[in-house]
């Protein structure tokens with residue numbers, strides 16, 4: 211088996227004599243069927259995933275085919291390697307992990323992490339059994355024997371991330387450890403204990419005690435399900451050189467309608483799903499060269515930061531249950547995206563650690579770059595080499611188009627789509643709602659999360675808000691507009707539910723992390739919401755992997771296409787309504803419509819519901835108007851560019867149908883047509899630029915560490931501490947310019963700051 215490091219060196223070329231680029235290597239591991247998955251009728255069930263091109267198994271990449279045996283749905287993906295049901299963990303070790311160990315003795319860092327749904331075999335692969343040792347004992351034993359030859363020493367640390375907190379598993383009471391940034395922006399685990407290890411016996415003693423401390427529990431899908439992400443760090447000292455191998459067993463994605471989790475299990479599950487969602491966002495942002503990579507959205511992504519777009523080798527083992535098509539699609543689509551990420555691996559002892567620098571100019575540069583304004587950037591950069599100042603952000607821009615792997619063997623009309631990691635066969639639509647007053651989705655982050663979350667699950671359905679069509683176009687980001695349909699209902703800023711769609715049996719409703727807001731949202735579509743919905747909501751939202759991660763999320767059906775009203779299956783938000791949920795689960799497999807109490811789906815419901823239950827007076831008034839006028843939904847317009855002209859900034863909400871395509875820059879897409887005169891265009895761009903800077907600034911305030919905050923002009927220790935305090939109550943407390951008053955910054959101060967940043971750029 212080829213050495214991944216060697217592969218990537220040759221494919222990507224050297225960046226410097228001791229730093230080389232290396233794509234995240236992604237291999238697939240399909241576990242055997244468990245006895246409980248084999249019905250008496252079918253003795254040898256067919257796995258939902260198969261390897262195409264068996265001959266190519268040892269080649270540079272493999273193509274896998276995922277097929278749903280009950281429907282005609284199927285997808286193909288390219289990955290680096292495939293291990294089927296008959297393959298033993300030893301094979302994976304020999305071919306994938308043993309090759310990175312020599313690098314550890316030369317001071318490199320490497321991470322091997324098992325990713326997959328609950329019950330897919332991650333722990334089995336990492337820890338193994340008595341009869342079949344897993345990657346952890348195999349790696350340890352190889353490191354120990356290499357150590358003897360090299361006369362080096364080995365230490366291990368073992369910790370878990372449970373409910374977004376880190377606990378040291380080598381300490382008797384699994385004490386909590388703090389994760390801090392050092393001056394250089396590197397993650398430090400304060401108080402983590404390291405145990406020296408000289409032999410396998412010693413290792414087994416220490417490690418097995420840690421394993422017993424790790425939180426596991428019985429769930430509906432796995433008898434012994436990990437409730438935390440566990441990280442075993444093996445540090446090797448070889449003379450003056452120190453290298454490290456992280457072996458990570460992630461907790462699995464959980465669909466709580468299938469696990470039947472309740473109480474604490476449900477809360478754990480929400481945290482697990484939330485952190486895996488953050489992981490998918492990081493992968494998505496890296497793939498799309500986004501100016502900000504949301505590493506800080508969870509402990510997991512912070513810990514994996516060096517392995518995703520950083521300076522560590524990374525191997526992802528995507529684990530699959532052969533019986534679950536939906537899980538397979540979810541896991542493999544994320545895995546396929548991950549292998550496009552490029553790391554810049556260098557000697558841990560020599561490398562200059564990137565500094566986290568607060569620099570509005572850099573942010574603006576990144577933003578311009580993401581919009582394809584390269585000339586401006588060249589001017590801003592002067593004659594600097596792109597390799598200088600390799601912060602994680604700048605590293606991403608070194609990614610060459612050629613670095614995106616593709617398979618010549620895969621015949622697809624949408625090659626770009628395939629390369630982007632999305633399934634080939636997808637033709638589903640994205641629904642984006644244009645909301646005129648831009649009040650709902652001013653948070654770009656929430657928007658990105660939403661895109662990523664939905665895209666990853668083939669739910670090409672999304673919500674956007676913008677105060678004019680051009681801004682909307684900018685915000686659409688990676689998607690291309692196919693069609694625009696005017697949608698004839700006005701929403702005020704607090705009403706998030708598209709009443710009119712729900713009435714058609716279509717399935718969009720927005721949940722807000724703030725329960726009061728959710729209640730308002732539901733009210734606005736004629737539904738009532740009470741505390742007793744909380745269970746159901748939490749359950750639902752943890753299935754969405756999203757509830758606590760961002761501000762607003764949309765619940766939607768599984769495939770993003772409209773349902774016939776008669777086919778819509780209500781799923782109550784109320785946890786008590788289990789029979790309905792059960793039915794919904796059976797019918798929908800994944801996400802499904804949920805029933806808004808008081809708004810049953812049926813033919814009669816094709817008109818707007820009674821105005822008596824509706825929220826704000828403005829909405830009520832508008833609905834009254836609409837009820838008195840004939841329903842008006844314009845037909846789809848097929849061009850990519852033309853329809854946007856029809857967007858109005860009056861009180862309409864536009865429903866835009868989008869097809870997921872490989873991202874293009876906003877500039878490249880269609881500047882023609884969305885703007886009016888050149889002056890309009892200039893004005894629109896200027897206002898977008900200002901808005902983007904503001905959003906970046908707010909996003910930064912919402913996530914930066916205290917030290918980073920204090921590097922901003924106008925933010926001293928007290929203000930930084932106050933921001934951190936605000937975050938304890940609401941993770942993203944600052945959403946708009948006026949919110950800055952909460953931290954005692956006047957609009958004038960902020961405007962001055964932006965002015966200074968802009969002057970710096972144009973000087």
Ligand SMILES: Nc1ncnc2c1ncn2[C@@H]1O[C@H](COP(=O)(O)OP(=O)(O)OP(=O)(O)O)[C@@H](O)[C@H]1O
Pocket residue numbers: 241242244326327328329330331332333334335432434435436437460461462463529
């Ligand atoms: N290669 C394999 N051969 C035989 N049994 C396996 C294999 N992989 C997994 N299993 C079995 O499948 C079940 C689930 O595996 P495991 O607990 O490793 O899943 P997991 O992905 O770690 O789940 P969770 O995320 O819930 O912790 C276990 O009973 C395990 O013994």
